[in-house]
Amino acid sequence: MTAPPLVRTSRTPHPVRRSRRLRDNLTAYTYMSPTILVMALMMATPVVMVFIYSTLSNVVMVKDSTFVGAANFATLFGDPIFRKAIGNTLMFTAASVTFHLVLGMLFALMLNSTLMPRLASSIFRVVYILPWVFTASIVVILWQLLLNPNGVVNYLLRTLHLIDQRVEWFSNPDLALLTVIFINIWAGYPFFMVSLLAGLQGIPADLFEAAQVDGAGGVGRFFHITVPQLMPIIVAMAMLDFIWNMQQFPIVWLATGGGPLNATETIATYTYNLAFSKHQFSLAAASGVVLFLVSMVVALVYVRHQKARD
Amino acid sequence: MTTATHPARDIRADRGPSASRRRRLIRVWLWIGTLVGAFYAGGPVLWMLTSSVKPNTEIFAYPPTFIPERFTLAAYAEILGNPEKVRFFLNSYTVAAGVVLLTLFAGIMAGYALSRFDFRFKGPLGAIIISIQAVPPITLLIPYFGLVVWLRLYDTLWALILTYMVATIPYAILMMTGYFNTIPKDLDEAVKIDGGGTFRTLWRFLVPIARPGIVSVGAYTFMVAWNEYLFALTLTQNRSNRTVPVGIQLLMGEHSFQWSEMMAMSVLGCLPVLILFLFFQRQFVGGMTAGAVKT
Numbered sequence: 340m341t342a343p344p345l346v347r348t349s350r351t352p353h354p355v356r357r358s359r360r361l362r363d364n365l366t367a368y369t370y371m372s373p374t375i376l377v378m379a380l381m382m383a384t385p386v387v388m389v390f391i392y393s394t395l396s397n398v399v400m401v402k403d404s405t406f407v408g409a410a411n412f413a414t415l416f417g418d419p420i421f422r423k424a425i426g427n428t429l430m431f432t433a434a435s436v437t438f439h440l441v442l443g444m445l446f447a448l449m450l451n452s453t454l455m456p457r458l459a460s461s462i463f464r465v466v467y468i469l470p471w472v473f474t475a476s477i478v479v480i481l482w483q484l485l486l487n488p489n490g491v492v493n494y495l496l497r498t499l500h501l502i503d504q505r506v507e508w509f510s511n512p513d514l515a516l517l518t519v520i521f522i523n524i525w526a527g528y529p530f531f532m533v534s535l536l537a538g539l540q541g542i543p544a545d546l547f548e549a550a551q552v553d554g555a556g557g558v559g560r561f562f563h564i565t566v567p568q569l570m571p572i573i574v575a576m577a578m579l580d581f582i583w584n585m586q587q588f589p590i591v592w593l594a595t596g597g598g599p600l601n602a603t604e605t606i607a608t609y610t611y612n613l614a615f616s617k618h619q620f621s622l623a624a625a626s627g628v629v630l631f632l633v634s635m636v637v638a639l640v641y642v643r644h645q646k647a648r649d
Numbered sequence: 650m651t652t653a654t655h656p657a658r659d660i661r662a663d664r665g666p667s668a669s670r671r672r673r674l675i676r677v678w679l680w681i682g683t684l685v686g687a688f689y690a691g692g693p694v695l696w697m698l699t700s701s702v703k704p705n706t707e708i709f710a711y712p713p714t715f716i717p718e719r720f721t722l723a724a725y726a727e728i729l730g731n732p733e734k735v736r737f738f739l740n741s742y743t744v745a746a747g748v749v750l751l752t753l754f755a756g757i758m759a760g761y762a763l764s765r766f767d768f769r770f771k772g773p774l775g776a777i778i779i780s781i782q783a784v785p786p787i788t789l790l791i792p793y794f795g796l797v798v799w800l801r802l803y804d805t806l807w808a809l810i811l812t813y814m815v816a817t818i819p820y821a822i823l824m825m826t827g828y829f830n831t832i833p834k835d836l837d838e839a840v841k842i843d844g845g846g847t848f849r850t851l852w853r854f855l856v857p858i859a860r861p862g863i864v865s866v867g868a869y870t871f872m873v874a875w876n877e878y879l880f881a882l883t884l885t886q887n888r889s890n891r892t893v894p895v896g897i898q899l900l901m902g903e904h905s906f907q908w909s910e911m912m913a914m915s916v917l918g919c920l921p922v923l924i925l926f927l928f929f930q931r932q933f934v935g936g937m938t939a940g941a942v943k944t
Contacts, residue, residue, distance in 0.1 A: 360767075363766050363767060364766075364769055366762075366766060367762040367766035367767075367768035367771075368768065370758040370759060370761055370762035370766075370847075370851075371758070371759050371762050371763075372758075373754060373755040373758055374758070374818055374822065377755060377811070377814050377818060378777075378781065378815070378818070380811075381789075381793075381814070381815045382781055382784070382789075384796065385789045385791075385792035386784070386788075386789070388792035388795070389788055389789070389791055389792045392791065392792065398795075445682070446686055449679060449686065454672070455679060455683070459683075463683055463686070463687055465927070465930075467686060467690045468690075468926070469690055469691055470694075472919055472923050473915075473919050473922075474875065474877075474878065474893070474918065474919065474922075475878055476894040476897050477894070477897060477915040477918055480897060480911055480915060481693055481694075481696075481697050481912075482693070484696070484697075484911070487709070491696060491713045494712060525690075529690075585785075586785040588786065588787055588878075588879050589878040589879060593898060607787045610787050610788075610791075614794070623791050624791050624792075627785065627787055627788035627790075627791055628788065630785045630787065630788055631784065631788040634784065634785050635780065635783060635784075637783070638780050639780075641783075642776065642779060642780065
């Protein structure tokens with residue numbers, strides 16, 4: 340948002356001007372009122388509530404709760420499963436963002452290539468965007484079918500002699516997290532691809548021509564022109580993707596529920612489990628607050644970055 | 650950059666026989682890459698489609714049948730003939746329609762205010778609206794549970810409409826503000842001189858001009874509402890209030906080996922978004938990119 344700052348004159352405002360400003364304020368707030376109403380009720384209130392919850396002994400399911408300060412946070416960080424969830428979340432997020440970026444870039448470059456016929460390019464663009472159209476619960480069901488021990492992926496891998504027996508992709512604790520990450524990569528890269536493609540199309544062609552004249556090869560052009568030109572988009576997208584993947588719930592929850600043996604437990608599934616399986620709403624609130632604070636820090640960096648660009 | 654003064658010679662030098670061979674090689678690799686990519690992205694989707702028209706006994710046939718041996722639409726007939734399953738779809742449409750309408754209403758109004766007026770706390774308000782998009786849904790869910798019960802909306806579609814709007818309104822505002830900013834303010838002045846109020850200016854003049862933006866926001870909002878899972882799972886309880894994403898998982902839990910039916914439901918479940926996407930591809934993509942990169 341690049342709202343022009345309010346212009347304030349140093350002289351005392353003329354009465355007419357002041358009444359006009361009052362009227363403008365009134366009109367503007369009338370137009371803002373539906374948004375403010377919804378956000379006050381469904382955003383401000385719950386955020387305040389969750390912070391209060393996180394300092395109480397227990398809430399929602401019990402009547403009398405007492406103030407316990409930071410005790411919930413101490414309990415939380417003392418729990419090895421929570422610490423594991425933090426590690427898993429970082430791994431899940433870092434791997435997802437990296438591969439979203441790499442795949443998105445690769446696909447965008449292929450689609451944008453001058454060697455690719457226009458029609459083929461637009462057909463493949465639709466195919467590449469497909470995974471993004473599916474809701475998480477459908478994505479997970481589909482991959483549960485594909486990755487079933489008797490499913491087609493195991494069949495193909497065995498036919499190609501890449502594995503010699505059926506792999507349990509979801510219930511093997513060593514593989515579960517990688518499987519979930521793989522699914523999440525499939526579901527999320529189109530978002531990067533679309534933005535990078537738009538960015539690629541915005542790079543002036545004469546930059547490439549000049550580089551070609553300078554004798555830069557394909558790789559040189561990529562690193563000296565494409566990447567620097569796309570850098571603002573890449574940084575912005577990576578930060579947004581980081582925030583979203585850190586909070587990712589449905590894919591992990593539906594694929595493994597955080598198991599087996601907490602192998603895929605993330606902060607989101609851990610929080611959900613605390614609240615809705617164990618009914619420990621205060622601990623869940625504390626866990627939610629941790630996720631909230633981390634998200635806000637990244638968001639702040641993101642907003643700063645956007646401001647710096649303008 | 651010194652060679653840039655002789656561009657013609659250098660480019661000609663690049664067009665020798667070896668260069669054209671290299672070009673052909675690159676083209677071959679490009680096609681291989683593109684097809685591998687298409688297999689990765691589209692293969693699973695194709696498998697969903699073929700599985701949905703197989704009889705259930707053929708799903709795990711060994712070796713797998715890539716083209717169904719016995720083509721059947723029984724799975725689709727079962728879903729469309731079962732009122733309980735059709736209900737999931739009706740609920741999803743109701744929620745999505747409600748969210749789209751209310752989001753557009755709030756988003757257009759707020760976008761207009763942010764684009765056309767200077768008012769107190771405008772800057773902070775804009776910043777808050779952006780940062781709302783970063784608030785984790787799981788964090789909100791815990792207080793929502795109590796809040797929604799208190800509002801007597803638990804296990805109603807209204808609970809979903811209201812909570813989804815929190816996620817969709819900020820995006821709508823950012824997009825609408827951007828769109829209104831591209832419309833010259835002279836237009837407003839002209840309407841004002843003709844004796845029209847701001848309300849009339851907005852709905853009779855600006856909204857029709859901003860229609861492409863509104864369509865794109867509407868399509869995006871529909872998609873978010875149609876696909877949401879976490880709140881739908883937690884804030885509704887009765888089967889008759891479940892939406893498609895939760896409904897599919899319910900069926901998965903109950904008769905988990907009816908794979909062809911699951912796949913048919915998945916195909917039907919993504920159809921509305923797919924159609925929207927194919928129709929409004931340009932606006933979708935443009936809106937998404939603008940929303941993510943140029944906030």
